């Protein structure tokens with residue numbers, strides 16, 4: 001049977017994950033050092049305590065949590081999360097638990113996007129979300145970043161251009177803290193300016209926040225959601241989605257979204273259709289983890305663990321890279337972004353790098369289709385050993401200098 005002719009239009013347009021294919025293409029190279037993936041270190045997973053809590057939860061609450069659960073998420077977990085996150089006043093209707101932030105963002109998109117609607121994203125941005133927007137038929141417009149985050153003049157131009165074309169601009173998608181892939185954190189002032197602009201122009205903001213708590217130095221910047229609430233008395237403009245993938249482990253598939261009640265309701269309806277509910281056992285385990293007051297110390301431990309790896313990679317880049325290469329210097333997160341001279345193409349360099357037994361993700365993969373830049377790449381520093389960082393960055397530096 002020829003299935004390709006039977007697929008829906010959306011499925012036909014869907015490609016396989018370019019990043020997965022790239023990573024797979026290097027899988028069998030012996031002694032390859034990979035800075036490509038976006039994986040947290042398994043050494044940060046709180047395995048012992050989680051195994052105790054899983055067992056306890058199933059034993060003592062199994063009757064409840066092995067049953068079908070609430071589509072909008074476990075009320076106990078939502079209450080615990082709201083307290084932990086500093087929003088004790090948040091009502092249950094203003095938040096939703098999802099199966100990782102990927103699902104939350106998918107539901108947000110399904111709730112808001114009709115084919116042809118414009119979504120503004122940072123360029124570069126997280127590919128996993130860009131493909132979700134595209135699958136919903138969104139017209140994606142990328143806006144560059146500078147050291148302080150999304151470039152507001154470019155954002156304004158993108159919005160006016162889209163409107164001049166008669167398009168509806170639905171939301172701005174941003175990863176303000178330790179952005180994936182660029183490692184940039186949006187400044188406080190830029191967050192305020194973005195809020196003011198979006199309020200004036202009646203645009204929504206989707207704040208994707210998997211990394212803000214992974215800060216290894218410097219001062220935390222309040223989330224866009226918090227600034228909107230505290231300084232503009234607005235809880236409707238921004239939806240913030242917090243993922244626990246880099247905190248508890250991506251295999252738990254746990255995230256929570258907060259924002260406008262009606263929108264949360266629609267997202268909950270989507271969740272009911274797609275997954276019925278998140279995994280009720282995992283939800284209750286996370287709730288008990290929070291009730292036992294374990295989260296903050298656990299996160300502090302992850303930060304202590306990652307800090308030397310970030311410093312190691314930054315030190316190695318400083319000593320191994322030629323001066324015509326630049327890179328971001330994040331204070332947290334899991335990625336560093338590198339700019340090569342205009343004439344160097346990181347997609348082409350990828351093949352040579354693999355031959356030199358080091359790999360990364362070419363930056364072009366993080367741009368909306370047709371808006372790619374090729375003289376850039378992403379490096380992950382949380383999955384390699386210190387020795388691998390040293391050797392891998394030395395290999396990459398030697399290769400770049402040789403071209």
Ligand SMILES: Cc1ncc(COP(=O)(O)O)c(C=O)c1O
Pocket residue numbers: 038099100101102103126128129175180208210243244245250254255
């Ligand atoms: C910016 C960003 N958003 C979303 C995700 C997906 O997170 P989750 O595992 O919660 O689906 C990631 C994971 O790498 C990410 O970097």
